[in-house]
Amino acid sequence: MSDRLDGKIALITGATQGIGLATAKLFAAQGAHVYITGRDAEALKSAHNAIGANVTCIQADSTQITDLDHVFEQIKTEAGRIDVLYANAGGGTLLPLGQITEQQVDETFGLNVKALIFTVQKALPLLVSGSSVILAGSSASIAGTAAFSVYSASKAAVRNLARSWILDLKGTGIRVNVLSPGPVRTPALLGYAGDDPAQQQGMIDYLGTLIPMGRVAEADEIAKAALFLACDDSSFVNGAELFADGGMAQA
Template identity: 50%
Template sequence: MAVLKDKVAVVTGGSSGIGLATARAFRDEGAKVFITGRRKDALDAAVAELGASVTGAVCDVSVPAELDAFYETVRGQAGRIDVLVANAGIGTVAPFGEVTEDLIDSIFAINVKGTIFTLQQALPLLSANASVILTSSTAATRPNQGLEVYAASKAAVRNLARGWALSSRAQGFRVNVVSPGATRTAGLLELITPEMLKETEGVVPLGRLAEPEEIAAVTTFLASDASSYVNGAEFSADGGYAQV
């Protein structure tokens, strides 16, 4: 049985990597899916792959006006949101001592400000008992050198979920967090060198990187009614990296 049958789902940053795998999993589980991405070419390719049950919209989540336009599309085509995955995010390596103001502004604009407005502007569309899922990172609790600013932004995402899990009571939705470890995506492979990749695999207790589909499986559980009493929780999908 499709666990998301007849649900309406939104996945920001859904044109590649973990977001694309999540959109694919949601589609396969029966959901009508809306995805966003900043690059039209990647978004068009994702929609072409995923098919008619998935709608894409170019949207930079750090720009509230673009989120408003996106949610008007969702309102017009579906009228509600049952599952909201605030997944859009960026990371940049910058050794301590070389961090710039522009780097801080760009990372926090998308990872923190974007997450805040992704949920806040969706509030009028959230259905009763909606599931909201935020994508953080194991870097939030175990940051690597050069990724301190990224890690700080993802720690902020984790704490947003704690607060929202309390304040969401009146409307009835729940908020949880998925914190992936190193995952085999194009974004990660562009960010780190082959030597760093091998080193990362060596320190993960399972001895390998995650595949995007493995993270999507955790998100699908949190999106489904099987997790109806899970709220304010963090699910670490990291092969044990930040756990031992």
């Protein structure tokens, strides 16, 4: 099937690379008109070229409330509604206990929690009955990870937001679910190993040994999981966390 999002309006934040970009490509191919956001104008231009048709790019920083206001005002004017919202923008840095800084906590929770909260809240007037909200989680939220506690805690917060919001949204027909990948071969993941391709591959190979499927995911595999949550195939899935982690946090 190639039309599971036919005529839908989708917004994916932080979609200039990695999982967000792969998902935007898939949603557009499945018939949606996709709005994507990103901080960098050149990266947005490159993403636009990669996606092709059915895409509108908006330069915005999800941590800035005024930027979010601009995003939703543009979508309201041009499309009038949102059928699928994927709050995908996020990230984190590595620091072990004893070296955690106030800046790291503020930046990580600012992007992964505060920005996500206001992305969804400001989208509410445009979300229609039957719409799907997908929150970017992580398998790190349920598993201890050395030097990654702040990021992991922020993703645990995302999980509870979904549980709580489905109660707030009872009767609206709006679904909220969490999509939690494990390690995915993206520029963000490779960046943790620095610029040396050999070190990057070594990290990928090592992570593969920790995953029951024996490898890390590709971004388009996570995009397919997002498509399931976005379309009517998951019409009775609400408040759930879908792990796409090859079994890493499940064993």
